[in-house]
Amino acid sequence: MNAFDDTLHRVLARYQGRAIPVRTSSQLSPDPDVTIGIATIKIVTEEQIQAIAFGELDQEPQVIVRLDPIGRDVQDLEPFAAFLADTVARAAAVDSALRLWVPHSVTLEALDVLGHRYWRNQTAPASIVRMGEICRIIAHEAIIPGQQLVADAAALLQDHVVTGLAPLEEGHLGAILAWLDPTVSDPVAEARERIRLPASGVLPNTPDCHWDDTIDRLRKEMKGAYGARRHLLEDQIADILRRAVLREWNLLIEGRRAFLDLGLPSSLGGLVKDSNRRVRDALDNGFFPARSPKRLVEQLNVMEAGQEKSELAALEADAMLRDQAARAGGVVRGEVSAVRQNRPGFKPCDIEVSSDQGIIRFRLDDKVRIIGTNVAGVVRGLATAPGGGTRVYIEITSGVRTRSVLTVGARVELIREPYAFINYRSLGEAHIQQPWAFYSDTAPVLASRPSSGQSALAIARAVRR
16 A cells, blocks of 8 residues: 555544554465464563463463573473473374464564574473474564464554554554444544553553563562562562563454454465465474575575465455556556457467556566466567557466456456466575585686687677577
């Protein structure tokens, strides 16, 4: 959505006093059988988790409060480690995908840091090391476009609805929820009241809720306390942390419920399959971060393929996004003006599509698809139509039996196919050859040879022929 459309939607949402959906389809598949939630509270300056709430989303969560989160003792994390291991085993036993709901991206960052600390820690128990590895797998999968493992409640609502708040104010999950709650009569005032307390996985520290300062003071007192006094201080710290992390958990539950109540359909079969395959492979065979040039290129290709596939899936399923893409030329809407097919239902088959659009982003040899059908082809020509607009010449490569669209006068919507191809064979060959650009400290010395007398352009033309 461009800035102009975004501003109009926000003005309309403010006028109507409710959030306005900006999508007609969901970018998240339905929750699988094994779906869990995690909420955290961290120490801002240390990036250490000091409280975790986790569990099934239809049950009360388990809560861990860490009285000494920067200490070396990790026994207090054992229940969380056991929960993650059990969840992974349960999903594998029933051959189910995994889904992890978090209230916002800060929770994911906290899990990533937790994973970095323990996944290769040689002094930690095996269960904690496995916990760290699972956390790293979760965080890594979350960065791949189109992934279906991690559901960020705040990000999902931001992507699917617009409120009457400024974009910066929408960073607070509670503020967005105020616009989705029909019982709230003044969402502007309610949202800004909620913003006074952070929803970012840290302890609030406002004049009327100074939990962060209180925890800091209690921990300092606890260092020199003994007996009943120490137990009292520990109970006070645990009570504050428990209330804070349960507040984050409740935001997660409300955010998930609000998103599901939008009732948006999804059609993401390919993305779900790709995400499940990556996660299952990492869980079964271990997580190995990309460090070599070959692995880094592979990872970038996976991310690029995910981006292209997710954009195509969104455009195919979402009429509102297609309207926006058509204005930018990414989707071409037109009418079949000519069909050349010697034998009906057989190749060769070529069609011409005439469009009134002045902007078209297609190029020669682009692979395209007719939305809503199995018809695909290759752009072989682009020309200005006699009455204005553009004419697209397409060689049909699949779906030649689909008479409903391969007929003069049929209205069609064209979209570019994603490339989404990773040439693992070529990458493997490059790795074997160890090209100097990646694997050597010095450039190779090329032997001099007499000039052929040809220009570089002439040599290039000869090679192309």
